Amino acid sequence: MIQRYQLATDMLVQFNFSIADAVFAGSNGNLEIYVEGGGTVILENYQSLAEAEELPTFMLMDGQVVSGDIYLFAFAGEDGMTIEDLETAAAASASGSGAGEYSDDPGNLFAGLDALGPQGDAYGEHAIEPLSPVPGFDLEREAPLIPPVAVDDENEVMEEGLRSAQPGIGIASGNLLLNDYDDDNIDYPETGGVFTELEVSSIDFDGVDFSGTNPGPTLVTGTGVSVMGLYGVLTVRADGSYLYELDQQLADHFAEGMIVDEVFNYTIVDPDGLSSNVATLSIRIQGSNDGPIVSATASTPFTEDLDASAQNLHDTGTVSFDDVDVNDVIDISSSYEGDITWSGGTLSAAQIDALTNGTFTAGAMGQSAPGTTGWDYTANGLDLDFLSA
DSSP, rough: EEEEEEEOOOOOOEEOOTTOOOOOETTTTEEEEEETTTTTEEEHHHHHHTTTTOOOOEOOSSEEEOGGGGGGGGGGOOOOHHHHHHHHHHHHTTTTOOOOOOOOGGHHHHHHTTTTTTTGGGOOOOBBBETTTSOOOOOOOOOOOOOOOOOOOOEEOOOOTTTTTOOOOOOEEEEEEOOOBBBBTTOOTTTOOOOOOOOOEEEESSOTTTTTTOOOOOESSSSSSEOOOOSSEEEOOOSSSEEEOOOTTTTTOTTTTTTEEEEEEEEEETTTTOOOOEEEEEEEEEEEOOEEEEOOOOOOOOOTTTSOOOOEEEEEEEEEEOOOSTEEEEEEEOOOOOOOOOOSOOEEEEEEEHHHHHEEOOOOEHHHESEEEEEEEEEEEEEEETTOO
16 A cells, blocks of 8 residues: 655644554655555655755654654665765754754664654654645555546447358347456456446446437446447446347448447446546447348230241330448349249240240349349240140
8 A cells, every 4th residue: 555645845744653663765755654564655755845945844643843854864875865965954853853863873773863763662653644734644544545447348249141151149248347446445356256346337328329319328227227329229237247239120231341339438436436437348240241132023924926926025124122231232133044934835845945045134233222224035936826815
C-alpha cells in the first residue's frame, strides 16, 4: 500500500501511526517513510521545500512541534544535497526542536536523533496525522480507495446465408468481468470463476438502435436487462454474464466477407461503491452469402397450325431478380436440363430434338439488384400435326 501526499508550507503534519520500526529514505526529492506492516508514505516536494526553507512543521505524538527539516538525513548522497547541507539543517533545527544534533555515525544515530522515533527503543511510538490542509492523510485507516478497472471485451456472431458454408452462429455469450479487476480487493474473477467482488452497473448501446432511438445507459440488475443494438439484442446481468442474439432478418443484407461491429458501453462497480471507467463489448457480425431470388413471366401457350406440316414457334418474356446482400451483382444464364414434358401424343426423336434444341436466351452480366432482363424462345420448322385437340 502506497500513499502520496503533497506537502505545503502552511500545514502542520502530525504523525498518528507507529513508526518505531519505520525507515526514512530520500528519493527524487520526496521523503519516503516505510512503515512495517503499514505500507509506504511518500511526502512529495520535501527536498525542494527544504532547500527553499519552506518545509511545514511536524508534531510528534507527545505534542512536541519540530522543524520539518529534521528528516533531511534521509537524503544523504542525493544529488544537490551534501553532508554539510544536512549538518547545517540539523543544527538549525536542533534549537528548541527536540531533534538533537546531526550525526553521520551510525553508533551515535540513536542519541543524535532522539525526536524521530524510528531509530531506537527510546523513541516510543510517534505518528503523523494531518490537519485539514492534507485531507485523507490518516494512516490509521486504509489507503485512498481505488476505483475498479473495466477492460474491453470482444465476441462474434455470423449471419445465416443460404449459400454459405456456415449455417450461421446467431448467439454469442460470455462474462464481462473475466478481465476486469479492482486493486482495493484484488479479485480477478477468472480465478475459480466466482464473481463476488465486482458487478456490472450499467450498459448502453453506442448509437441509435434498430427501433430508431438511443435510450442511453441502463442500470444492470441481478436478473438482467436487455438492450437493443442495431442488429440484435444484448442481455446483461450484474454478475457479468451476457447473451447477444442476432436478428437474422436485420442482418440479411450483409454480404459475404462484410464485417460490422455492434459496440456496447458498460461500467462496473466495486464493493466500496466506486465506479470504473467506461469499457466496451464489441460484437463482430460476419456476413454470409444469401442466394439471389429469380422469377420469370410464363410463356404464352402455343397453338398448333391447322394442316401445317411445319410451323415456327416464338415467344418472349421478362426475368426479374433480386439479392438482399448489399453490393452483390447478378449474372443470369440459361440451359436446358432435359425435363421437357408433353401429353396427347407421341413425339419422334426428330420432333424432340426440334423442341429441345430451340433457341432460348435469358442473360445478364454484373447487374445490380433488384433488376430485370428479357428472355426469348425460338423453335423453327416444327411439325405438330400429331397433337390432338
